[in-house]
Amino acid sequence: MNPRSIWLGKKPSLKTTLAVLTLSTFSSSLFAAPLNKADIKFIGPIAADMQLKPYQTEHQDAIINNLLPSLQQPKKSITVFGEKLKWQSFDSVNALTLGGLQALKLTASAERFTQGTLTIKGIEKAQLFINSEKQTPTKDVYELALSQGDHQIVIIAEQVANWNDVEFDFTAKTDTHTLTFSSKEQHGLSAKQLFDAPTVSALSLSPDAKQHLVSTRHYQDSTGNTANTVTELKDDDNRTIYRFESGQPSNVIWSPDNNYIVYLLEGKLKQLNRKTLSLRVIAENLDGAGGFSYFDNTSLIFNWSKSPTADSSLTKHYKGLQDRWSYARITSQVYLLDINTGLSKILSQGPLSHSIEDFNSKRGTVLLSRGTQPMLATTHPTTELIELNIANGKSEVIGLFNIFNQAKYSNNDIYVTAGPDFKDGLGRNLPEDMLSNNYDGQLYLLTDNGKKASALSRNFDPAIGQLEVLNNGDAIVKVTDQDTIALYLYDKSKQRFNKLKTGFDVVEQFSYSNNRSPAILVSGSNASSPQQLKQLSINKNKAKTLWDSKPEGYANTDIASLDEFNFTNAEGVEIKGRVYLPTDLDKNKQYPALVYYYGGTSPVTRGFTGRYPFNLWAEHGYVVYVVQPTGATGFGQEFSAKHVNAWGQYTADDIMQGTQALLKQYPFIDKNRLGNLGASYGGFMTMLLATKTDMFSASIAHAGISNITSYWGQGWWGYLYSGEASKNSYPWNNATLYSDHSPVFHADKVTTPLLLLHGDSDTNVPVGESHNMYTALKLLGKDVDLIEYKGADHQIFARDQRFDWWSTKLAYFDQHLKNEPQWWQYLYPKK
Template sequence: MKLRSAALLLLSALSTSLSAAPIDKQDIQFIGPLGQASTIKPYNTAHQQTIIANLIPSLSGAEKTVSMLGVDAKWQPLSQLNALTMGGLQAMKMEFSVNRFVQGELVLDGIEKAHIFLNGERHSDKMTSTLNLPTGDHQIIIVAEQVADWKKVAVAFNGKTDHDRLLFTGKSTRTLSAKQLFDAPVISAVSYSPDAEHYVVTQKHYQPNRGNQALTSTTLYNEDDKVIFTLDGVNAASLAWREDGEQLVYSQHGQLKTLDLANLRSRVIAEDLAGASDFAYFNDTSLIFSWSKSPAEDTSLVKHYQGLEDRWSYARTNTQVYLLDIKTGLIQALTEGKQSHTLEDHDAKNNRILTSRTVQDYAAPPHMLTELVEFNLTQGSHTVIGQYRTFNEAKYGAKGVYVVAGPEFNNGLGRAVDKDQLSNNYDGQLYWLDSQGANAKALSKQFNPAIGSIDVLSNGDVIAKVKEEDRQPLYLYDVSKDRYTRLDADLDVVEHFSIADNRKPNLLVAGTQASAPQQLKQVNISKNRARTVWDSAPLAYANSEIAKLEEFNFTNSQGTEIKGRVYLPHNLDKSKQYPALIYYYGGTSPVSRAFTGRYPFNLWAANGYVVYVLQPTGATGFGQDFSAQHVNAWGEQTADDIIAGTKAFLTEYPFVDKERLGNLGASYGGFMTMLLTTKTDLFSASISHAGISNITSYWGQGWWGYLYSGEASKHSFPWNNPKLYSQHSPVFHADKVTTPLLLLHGDADVNVPVGESHTMYTALKLLGKDVELIEIKGADHQIFARDRRFQWWDTMLAYFDKHLKDQPQWWQHLYGR
């Protein structure tokens, strides 16, 4: 932090916080000339815009000295500049904060030609330009091409009103920003060689000049973390290793290639495999993979539905399993038929494969049937091991087959609830079957975490990724001891992992903590010890202000502990009153502790909100009794938990203003938001993203509505339980709504159709309620594209600023009223 006297700080704050005030030259940093002296004026070149834009990353950093073309230039306060003029390019930099949404005009004087960049993005080339600044820290860089007299250069900010102020505090830390959270480099895929001597990482990041296009790179490292090869256009998750770790196969630019690690030579082994995926070495000489064929485009005037699945765009795509001979390129089909086959696992030693296929059968929830099928490649025969209503995946191991499925698998083998209680089959359990499926054993009935996916080690033990309350760790299941051991990667949420299992098993794990960004770890399984390979914090979050995190739990009216956590704004002053946001999901999954994501709790805290995230009744990861409460409830106990939790939170955190509470959720959480507006006036503003307003229409129209309802409304239908479908649907109680409500929805949402928000919007408009509807164009159920994500995040914060901070300006800027 710059050292100044208290008087100078006060003078600077006063001089720069009033409307139409010049910015103190002490608060403006100058650098120049940039590069070697030249009589050629940059604006006379054909590439002026590109030349200047390429300077900005170097000028944006914290370095005091910048070297360009062998010439060093140092940043210094503009007030200390003695030169009147100089050749080439010069630049000014201002770093400041705003404690609310600020609007005004930036005015330059004494510069004949300049380029203004705001937070690293080109903003304007005009001497007067408009600034619209959300809460947080900002940086302006002005690149000057022609200045006759630097003593006459002045910069002013004319605020739109008295509260539109720029605060030059000179602080050494920076407020966490939306751009950081979205653009920062992250690892999107990892792959470990079987012998642990190499690994491949795919990393991606965004930058403003590339818009929605991520910049990705895939790199091959040795065990000493040294780069030895790059694989352009390849995703680490899609490549496969030979068992000895000396060769890998990957698809690149339409060609299937092998790479020999001994000499780093690649060879094309096949081409034109459109629709092929999931390549793996069946043995040292052949690959096994899935190959999909989509039907020709339907140009007819009508669409004849052949079943409920036809609502899916991919329903008539056929997928089968194939072998490819690496030496000759010969391809041989292993499965066939009208039913698609999903490859679950393969066993080259016994020349067999394990597949699953879906049978159209609506007789019982979830209204589909999965067959587990083994193909004996030597005999050319296949055997149906079993048919199951709940099924996630299967793997060979321990002289049989491991299966992940819900508690009702194999006639309720995994149930751990009372006999009169319906299990929640989203609560994943682990099972073992013999090779004929005749004998089965439940392996996780007393293990509360919900099992999501598994990998089987060569000794028959299992690595399971689970949901454990609001964390997503890895566990080792020791089959000989029938025991689960948590693997210590020191991460709250494991996002990607890969196993090396040729010698002593090791893991490569990428993930985050609730208050720390992504890291890549190597985990020694036998020692249960991790080392950090890569950390995004110093790369993208250096000196960032991260919210303080506290755990906050309460006991509900049923005597059940409801877990939660609270994010506190940086430098929180407990003598003041703060607005708060309450977030929940309420469906079958707990709200993850990921550092960032679609709902960035740390960003909300950075904008001055205390954030309370709770895990109401019904979520998986807390045991089967807890998750079973989701079935046939549709918000009944969940709403009570959210209301009771919010009241307990207000008691525990007296610096939260009970008159300035916002609540929000998405999907099932969006349904919960709508439902809560009909049940309580506890909140001052509510946001529902992609929420369900009418359970019946969602059940009948959403792509997966009838499948999800097979659990959420198990055995209940509009004709046999109309009360559930109507009285639990928010739109049937729209007249009870008193809370201002924002409905957000992607207009291309196939999971929860946008009509769900339109239905509630129509009702509330006709009732004269305070309601807004915003559609995100081209967005499905989740908002992925960079430009839409920023607009979406801004929309939510602007809406809450309007209602909870009495600051409508941001919302007015975005939406005009």
């Protein structure tokens, strides 16, 4: 067993158990207590006429595991083979033997990481589950290792000689290890819920808004890291009319005439008739093909990529900076596919890759973008936007741009999204002496075939991201709006932005229709409420909820309360933030706090869950402060421009000043128990702060940058990112920036215990960045730990690694901020 799975209550291996037992040798006594039967729920007999018990068959585990989910639900009764059975208190059971199966359910609540043994007496044949995971006993004794929080225990009994003799005892390892047992169904938020609960993974709305496709996925113990995904075709009343369960479709598109859906599945391009649900294969053997769209009712337009022949030579000669990327020599061209025959014809050609930006089937034209030179040695690769006439194969250059994100037709005009420096600074709204942050997306309109351009969002503070265009020429834009992700409608005729009322703090995915009254299908969440799926009428600007994950994934769950907390920094600028407060907060007590930030030119948005689960940290008894320091997009160009050539200069001040303001506002936070953490640029900030202040008692940096020069030269996109973060500055012309702002050059100033986390296959911020800091701090005799996740890249995605990663961070802070080292020592025992 991986000892980092302790929050699931798994039985440790002998090796791990021995290592853990050494932690308890200082206490020679054990602390035992019988469980009160009134704290246990009982149901049974289940299928009293059962001739053979599951253990007497060849399918015991399958039978038990299929029954388990029904028993775990917070319901007062279940119905089995037509018989309704009610849960009752175990102390009301007075029986010798009962037919069929019986089940018991209880909640074990830990105020801190707790180890001990649960002994069950009087049940000859039983299976015990903690948080859905089966436990393996030694005789009748189960080893427990539970993190802070509520844990559901379910016992399914198959053979009991006398129910009056059934007893439960819990024996703690030490007097600090305590569990409270109860029959309550209300519980605190768990890591499993945040990762496993159902979410919308894909969505698509038909052009007439009468049908939509939605994919939902969830995780469970039996499938481990593999998601369980189901895609359904639904009508406008949200009723399912077609269901994909085994293979899952991708690249879903709808025919303009509203008759068909086309999608990729199992390597084949398939067409589904929306009325008859009949199916045909259009084409196959399409490896490398993607981005399919209906060009018209009879043809599809798509990109088809070709990988170079495998190179078996002993060396690789780099042709340019991009050759460090594993995919750099893959080329992609544009094709048109005839739906009736499956025949494809190429539209673009040459050594350069072409990408489809948009197309206009009535005019017979396609907007394409391409890099002007492969392997170009520049921090801002130049993009050429061209218009291709399909009928004669001729192309016209619309423009050559150093800054470019996306382009879409708007009738005879073209929308472009790009940074403020597009077209020689057309979108700039800054003092003359400031450099733009081109991650701060802006919206432009090109007219007269690109000869004229106008900036549409220069006075619009949100940063423009995804762009879509309606039939009337208006645009839907997904934007970063302070710490939210929102949808806005750009009214082209009135030249103004109108916010669409999705009801979400964070819009995740959206799809729109092309009818006269266009609608938007959108998924998203709020800081304190999980994901929902809604449909919004653009004309009425009103949304209705189609699906809510809360009843299914978060029933009877306590969620942290949320405060808005903003302060004015020393420069007179308001810095936004928010504070998550533990449930059952007692303001007369003192609480540890965690300060989280990013700082890498994007705000930390208000999604309910994600890689950094603020609500979970609050459930573990921490006040959590999320701060949006200077340099983030979504707050206006001048705010984001301060990110350029700063490398933490303003960000560090805002974090430290914000933390001091936090302590004044919330006197129940213990100033001597503050932790801070961040990832990527936020990991860089953690290391940098450790060289500037001792206000924190423990710090965690995930995938952080310790040496700006080595990141610039070795990270796959380091030099590209530095093109904005270090604009016009290089190690040879601004050595001070690259050295003075690099944490490793100031490692001797660190006094705070520091945990470095990193994926050992990180291509964005190579793992050597953590090695640099670890080596320096070890040589200096500082308190530092380094943990690598094997095979992980810049982010931790896999379910087992994610749980391990979350537990590791909480255990580290528990050790340093709560004086509770047991969880950390359990995960990483000293040899």
